[in-house]
Amino acid sequence: MEIRKGIAVSPGVAIAPAIVLDSEQFRIPRRSIEPQETAAELGRFQAAVEHAQGEVRELRVRVASDVGEKLGAIFDVQDALLADPHLVAEVRELVERERYSAEYAVSQILKAYARKFLALPNRYMADRVADVYDVEKRLLRNLIGARRESLGQLSEPVIVIAHDLTPSQTASLDRSKVLAFATDIGGRTSHTTIVARAMGIPAVVGLKTITAELSGGDNVIVDGNRGLVVINPDEATIGRFREAEGRFRRMEKQLGDLRDLPATTPDGHEVRLWGNIEFPHEVEVCLSRGATGIGLYRTEFLYLDRDADPTEEEHFQAYAEAIDAAKGRPVVIRTCDLGADKFTHLSGEYDERNPFLGCRSIRFSLQHIGLFETQLRAILRASALGPVRIMFPLITNLRELRQAKMLLGDVREDLEEEGVLFDPDAKVGIMVEVPSAAIMARHFARECDFFSIGTNDLTQYALAVDRSNERVASLYTPGHPAVLRLIQSVVEAGLEAGIEVGVCGEMAGEPIYVPVLLGMGVHVFSVSPATLLEIKKVIRTVSMAQAREVCQKVFQFDSDREVDAYLTEIGRRLLPEMIA
Amino acid sequence: MPVREVSIVNRQGVHARPAVQFVTTAKKFSCRVTVRMGTKVADGASIMEMMLLEALPGTVLRIEAEGPEADACLDALAHVVAEFDKD
Numbered sequence: 202m203e204i205r206k207g208i209a210v211s212p213g214v215a216i217a218p219a220i221v222l223d224s225e226q227f228r229i230p231r232r233s234i235e236p237q238e239t240a241a242e243l244g245r246f247q248a249a250v251e252h253a254q255g256e257v258r259e260l261r262v263r264v265a266s267d268v269g270e271k272l273g274a275i276f277d278v279q280d281a282l283l284a285d286p287h288l289v290a291e292v293r294e295l296v297e298r299e300r301y302s303a304e305y306a307v308s309q310i311l312k313a314y315a316r317k318f319l320a321l322p323n324r325y326m327a328d329r330v331a332d333v334y335d336v337e338k339r340l341l342r343n344l345i346g347a348r349r350e351s352l353g354q355l356s357e358p359v360i361v362i363a364h365d366l367t368p369s370q371t372a373s374l375d376r377s378k379v380l381a382f383a384t385d386i387g388g389r390t391s392h393t394t395i396v397a398r399a400m401g402i403p404a405v406v407g408l409k410t411i412t413a414e415l416s417g418g419d420n421v422i423v424d425g426n427r428g429l430v431v432i433n434p435d436e437a438t439i440g441r442f443r444e445a446e447g448r449f450r451r452m453e454k455q456l457g458d459l460r461d462l463p464a465t466t467p468d469g470h471e472v473r474l475w476g477n478i479e480f481p482h483e484v485e486v487c488l489s490r491g492a493t494g495i496g497l498y499r500t501e502f503l504y505l506d507r508d509a510d511p512t513e514e515e516h517f518q519a520y521a522e523a524i525d526a527a528k529g530r531p532v533v534i535r536t537c538d539l540g541a542d543k544f545t546h547l548s549g550e551y552d553e554r555n556p557f558l559g560c561r562s563i564r565f566s567l568q569h570i571g572l573f574e575t576q577l578r579a580i581l582r583a584s585a586l587g588p589v590r591i592m593f594p595l596i597t598n599l600r601e602l603r604q605a606k607m608l609l610g611d612v613r614e615d616l617e618e619e620g621v622l623f624d625p626d627a628k629v630g631i632m633v634e635v636p637s638a639a640i641m642a643r644h645f646a647r648e649c650d651f652f653s654i655g656t657n658d659l660t661q662y663a664l665a666v667d668r669s670n671e672r673v674a675s676l677y678t679p680g681h682p683a684v685l686r687l688i689q690s691v692v693e694a695g696l697e698a699g700i701e702v703g704v705c706g707e708m709a710g711e712p713i714y715v716p717v718l719l720g721m722g723v724h725v726f727s728v729s730p731a732t733l734l735e736i737k738k739v740i741r742t743v744s745m746a747q748a749r750e751v752c753q754k755v756f757q758f759d760s761d762r763e764v765d766a767y768l769t770e771i772g773r774r775l776l777p778e779m780i781a
Numbered sequence: 782m783p784v785r786e787v788s789i790v791n792r793q794g795v796h797a798r799p800a801v802q803f804v805t806t807a808k809k810f811s812c813r814v815t816v817r818m819g820t821k822v823a824d825g826a827s828i829m830e831m832m833l834l835e836a837l838p839g840t841v842l843r844i845e846a847e848g849p850e851a852d853a854c855l856d857a858l859a860h861v862v863a864e865f866d867k868d
Binding site: 277278285288314318329332333 | 794796797801805827833
């Protein structure tokens with residue numbers, strides 16, 4: 202049994218045999234052969250090796266004559282690997298003794314070698330694993346060839362293990378049989394994540410080498426709540442996870458009953474519970490989990506992983522799709538938030554010493570006005586289709602807000618002149634996620650229609666902590682009294698000016714912080730689709746009177762530890778089944 | 782059984798291409814080659830095992846050869862190791 206830790210991106214627990222997809226969509230079945238087939242199977246293996254060697258030698262000659270002898274010699278390594286007597290003997294043994302099919306034996310043996318390479322302490326040596334993977338692929342391609350199995354015809358429930366899921370791979374999956382995903386790469390915005398959330402199945406991404414660490418048919422547990430993958434678990438572990446799985450299902454079922462109920466406190470105070478999305482098709486997931494609007498539509502995906510900037514039409518199509526799906530509910534579109542940890546072919550060109558304090562987000566947009574205007578045009582055009590709001594991220598001073606609004610005004614005039622339809626009253630707001638904007642909130646409130654507090658960046662900037670840095674991550678908490686005071690001053694400024702104040706950072710989706718945010722008077726909670734129902738449950742449990750009391754009490758503490766301990770305690774008392 | 786000890790002197794140690802040269806040379810002779818490095822053992826005909834030895838610069842390999850051409854084989858292998866990465 203082995204346990205791997207990755208990033209939990211879609212909640213739930215699943216236990217099933219794995220199928221491993223590589224980038225070429227091979228699915229290696231754990232197929233056994235009959236005794237009388239052994240000779241034929243060994244013959245297939247032999248033929249595959251010989252054919253693979255032929256390919257490698259041909260490549261060697263071509264590369265050597267095209268780019269030089271030195272690069273050509275790289276293929277000698279693969280040639281030698283294919284002829285390795287141990288490799289050949291081990292594969293033959295699995296076929297003869299275990300009655301494995303040739304492709305399953307090849308996959309088992311080469312993955313075992315890959316694991317050994319990955320375990321080497323010397324980086325340069327460990328990188329040789331690439332040759333091992335290449336040889337595996339080459340052999341499998343020769344073995345499977347036209348016999349490649351269709352992913353659309355799974356007979357049993359499976360867990361899909363992949364480097365990353367491409368859209369075409371996902372499209373070919375029989376979704377009724379897939380219980381979970383686990384992938385080598387990816388983060389919150391990867392395709393795998395999006396698909397898993399949309400399918401409502403558990404997923405763990407960023408596991409680095411999971412595809413090398415198991416073979417098709419291995420039993421696997423995916424724990425999408427804690428970001429764990431257990432390879433070949435023992436009985437006791439399976440029992441523990443089955444129990445957790447059951448508990449999660451019951452909780453989901455119980456929460457599902459809340460879907461159509463309003464996000465209202467027991468004493469009748471109603472708030473708006475909206476969803477955060479990256480991709481248009483997530484709107485549907487949000488609505489199916491009871492969201493009454495989209496409070497944060499991140500638009501960076503339009504810019505990422507491509508060589509050219511998105512066209513106005515591409516922007517428009519994406520926005521139109523989201524607005525259509527929202528069926529008349531508000532959609533807050535955030536203009537592009539590139540830079541820092543999200544790069545395009547453009548922004549990635551600069552090497553910044555301190556990217557989180559660099560040319561990111563609205564700063565990047567204001568320095569690339571053409572790009573920015575294209576996006577603004579598309580958003581405005583989309584505003585003719587349904588209630589759209591425009592939100593500018595990372596505003597630090599009034600000048601930026603005024604500049605952005607001026608550009609928006611220019612684009613409006615152009616559209617008017619061209620006779621293109623748009624909503625002239627579309628609301629314009631800012632993300633408050635920098636301490637300077639929070640402190641100056643009163644002034645900002647006069648010049649925009651709404652605030653949305655981005656607690657992740659606000660916390661990082663107020664506390665000067667990068668939470669992805671393990672050595673200081675423990676200093677990061679939105680429960681720090683300084684962060685709470687900043688948030689409170691923003692809410693107060695908004696209330697005073699009569700504009701709506703929302704929270705779209707992760708804090709709004711953490712149950713223990715909901716009472717204090719309610720107590721401050723936050724109007725909109727915009728959270729990830731996965732946490733919508735949980736947060737509704739909290740809102741429907743805490744009375745406004747209790748929330749105000751919690752809020753008052755919290756401001757008496759002078760340390761983040763006391764705040765977090767107190768809020769956890771309150772949470773446990775109110776929702777013992779949810780907050781451990 | 783003839784045995785030879787050789788030091789790894791090239792910059793990257795027995796990485797992919799040196800491993801290819803080693804096993805290709807070993808296979809030219811009719812004898813069985815075993816390479817030891819500390820407690821690790823590799824079959825001198827297996828590139829996988831040779832690379833997995835992770836023989837870095839400064840380490841010493843103990844090469845054993847068994848068979849009719851053992852001595853000639855060890856001479857050739859010692860020469861190959863000394864010339865790693867010199868092309």
